[in-house]
Amino acid sequence: xxxxxxxxxxxxxxxxxxxxxxxxxxxxxxxxxxxxxxxxxxxxxxxxxxxxxxxxxxxxxxxxxxxxxxxxxxxxxxxxxxxxxxxxxxxxxxxxxxxxxxxxxxxxxxxxxxxxxxxxxxxxxxxxxxxxxxxxxxxxxxxxxxxxxxxxxxxxxxxxxxxxxxxxxxxxxxxxxxxxxxxxxxxxxxxxxxxxxxxxxxxxxxxxxxxxxxxxxxxxxxxxxxxxxxxxxxxxxxxxxxxxxxxxxxxxxxxxxxxxxxxxxxxxxxxxxxxxxxxxxxxxxxxxxxxxxxxxxxxxxxxxxxxxxxxxxxxxxxxxxxxxxxxxxxxxxxxxxxxx
Amino acid sequence: xxxxxxxxxxxxxxxxxxxxxxxxxxxxxxxxxxxxxxxxxxxxxxxxxxxxxxxxxxxxxxxxxxxxxxxxxxxxxxxxxxxxxxxxxxxxxxxxxxxxxxxxxxxxxxxxxxxxxxxxxxxxxxxxxxxxxxxxxxxxxxxxxxxxxxxxxxxxxxxxxxxxxxxxxxxxxxxxxxxxxxxxxxxxxxxxxxxxxxxxxxxxxxxxxxxxxxxxxxxxxxxxxxxxxxxxxxxxxxxxxxxxxxxxxxxxxxxxxxxxxxxxxxxxxxxxxxxxxxxxxxxxxxxxxxxxxxxxxxxxxxxxxxxxxxxxxxxxxxxxxxxxxxxxxxxxxxxxxx
Numbered sequence: 001x002x003x004x005x006x007x008x009x010x011x012x013x014x015x016x017x018x019x020x021x022x023x024x025x026x027x028x029x030x031x032x033x034x035x036x037x038x039x040x041x042x043x044x045x046x047x048x049x050x051x052x053x054x055x056x057x058x059x060x061x062x063x064x065x066x067x068x069x070x071x072x073x074x075x076x077x078x079x080x081x082x083x084x085x086x087x088x089x090x091x092x093x094x095x096x097x098x099x100x101x102x103x104x105x106x107x108x109x110x111x112x113x114x115x116x117x118x119x120x121x122x123x124x125x126x127x128x129x130x131x132x133x134x135x136x137x138x139x140x141x142x143x144x145x146x147x148x149x150x151x152x153x154x155x156x157x158x159x160x161x162x163x164x165x166x167x168x169x170x171x172x173x174x175x176x177x178x179x180x181x182x183x184x185x186x187x188x189x190x191x192x193x194x195x196x197x198x199x200x201x202x203x204x205x206x207x208x209x210x211x212x213x214x215x216x217x218x219x220x221x222x223x224x225x226x227x228x229x230x231x232x233x234x235x236x237x238x239x240x241x242x243x244x245x246x247x248x249x250x251x252x253x254x255x256x257x258x259x260x261x262x263x264x265x266x267x268x269x270x271x272x273x274x275x276x277x278x279x280x281x282x283x284x285x286x287x288x289x290x291x292x293x294x295x296x297x298x299x300x301x302x303x304x305x306x307x308x309x310x311x312x313x314x315x316x317x318x319x320x321x322x323x324x325x326x327x328x329x330x331x332x333x334x335x336x337x338x339x340x
Numbered sequence: 341x342x343x344x345x346x347x348x349x350x351x352x353x354x355x356x357x358x359x360x361x362x363x364x365x366x367x368x369x370x371x372x373x374x375x376x377x378x379x380x381x382x383x384x385x386x387x388x389x390x391x392x393x394x395x396x397x398x399x400x401x402x403x404x405x406x407x408x409x410x411x412x413x414x415x416x417x418x419x420x421x422x423x424x425x426x427x428x429x430x431x432x433x434x435x436x437x438x439x440x441x442x443x444x445x446x447x448x449x450x451x452x453x454x455x456x457x458x459x460x461x462x463x464x465x466x467x468x469x470x471x472x473x474x475x476x477x478x479x480x481x482x483x484x485x486x487x488x489x490x491x492x493x494x495x496x497x498x499x500x501x502x503x504x505x506x507x508x509x510x511x512x513x514x515x516x517x518x519x520x521x522x523x524x525x526x527x528x529x530x531x532x533x534x535x536x537x538x539x540x541x542x543x544x545x546x547x548x549x550x551x552x553x554x555x556x557x558x559x560x561x562x563x564x565x566x567x568x569x570x571x572x573x574x575x576x577x578x579x580x581x582x583x584x585x586x587x588x589x590x591x592x593x594x595x596x597x598x599x600x601x602x603x604x605x606x607x608x609x610x611x612x613x614x615x616x617x618x619x620x621x622x623x624x625x626x627x628x629x630x631x632x633x634x635x636x637x638x639x640x641x642x643x644x645x646x647x648x649x650x651x652x653x654x655x656x657x658x659x660x661x662x663x664x665x666x667x668x669x670x671x672x673x674x675x676x677x678x
Contacts, residue, residue: 048534194618222607261539263564
């Protein structure tokens, strides 16, 4: 949905559902996710904790399987891929995790961390070739001079440097898409931007697509300005579209609530911002997802008999370029405050 | 001991260090500021800049390896006496914490005892502070829970695990102000909570403050929270306050290169496509900090003088003090941006 028509998406999720077991109960963490990422695209998944954004990312790269529905890599269902094709898919999609302290083996040097996938996947010839490629990769992620870094252990590096090593490791296998899961949220504010710029550069120079998962809408706005944002709530995509539209003309009430709630790094703007008042402050449990639109118990524009009974589907917003899952909205009704 | 009329807390020339294997870590160096009646002061800065250490120092809850090397922390009691917090006995200190100056920690899960109900924790803590009238405490606690938009009865009788992160943070906030303190210190009050929950916490905090009139010191790495909540903002870098001033001064007319750098690194939602820049390099080693201005190795405005001489904190505009030799150039650079 919403991709560039003719070109085949790199990766596509179709009607993906995912359940987790919690004792005897079944928790649905993803419900009917349809999402395609094109080559060279930037897509941000945003939402609050528990909305399913990380699960979506993990399903994309094949770390998790959907409970039902299909994942397609260049048009082919990934569960039918075998042998070389499967290896290609797994190489083409890489993930960078949130915590650079946990995702690098503390007993290996940076050189070893990068050499292992290069040798395992035969991405470089001989010891000289591996060494040359490590030097290239470290330069690519701005860890220069590489000679100073290559023999260091993760604990000798700062959080930002570690995250650069994670990116270099993802690059060892020449991926086509990198899923960056909260990749800068543990990095200090002053150096976040340089990491994001590096990811942008990788996209520009090597055509790598990036799925950027974050809870920080301002960061998503900056990073995906030329791409798309998907807003998730309780396991569903509630709004999807080009970033500038989502940010400046959000359609779904949940997106509007998020945008109105965010404090901004500008005293006058943040103190004069219109804040949307929700009907409830309680986030429903995934064990008891409200019927109909999952946001209806909190939504100020709740329409009785519609929102609480009908499951909204992601549809084009009238006079907007984005898609939203809000029945009154996509039917073209004017949203009115509940009870007014 | 001198202290102006409306000043509730005056931190004067305070240095704090930790003993580590490699040597002495100078976590806070010669920090001074005044907190006035009803004022909200934000300490901003990156991890390791000393903002949490400074606040732990104020309530004297530093870990064993930490030491306050010098300085005074003058506090004005309700009856107008001025006391030096660093000179209080352990018994007096217990009364000072919470009843005079309350600290609300981040990571609300770790600050609540998981095996007892909220009400027992309330009674226990109140008792430890010499408040034995349970009926009175219960009444006041329920009233405060209502104020922070919690279901009073339910929360009072709940175990911490039955509450969400945002609810726990509000419980801590209500608990913090139970004894009607004059100063409330909040350490990253909304870190690790969701956006809509954060909004609730900010609003509840604003309402409580308006109703009770306490002063606030809050620590945040998030500039947008400071922009919204603070009257005064202090930027900390490598253990020092490098700039302090009224919130609009600091955000619209920053005079220190580090403050400017932070502002240029933070995306804003309401502005279209943005050109942002990171600050090069990383914070210095506090065991052997660089000579001169500690920010000089990362500073785009650096001169020879900055490498030699530490800049003093000088008042350059009303209430706006900055420790930077090149503040005029920083200010000039910051102007076209806004």
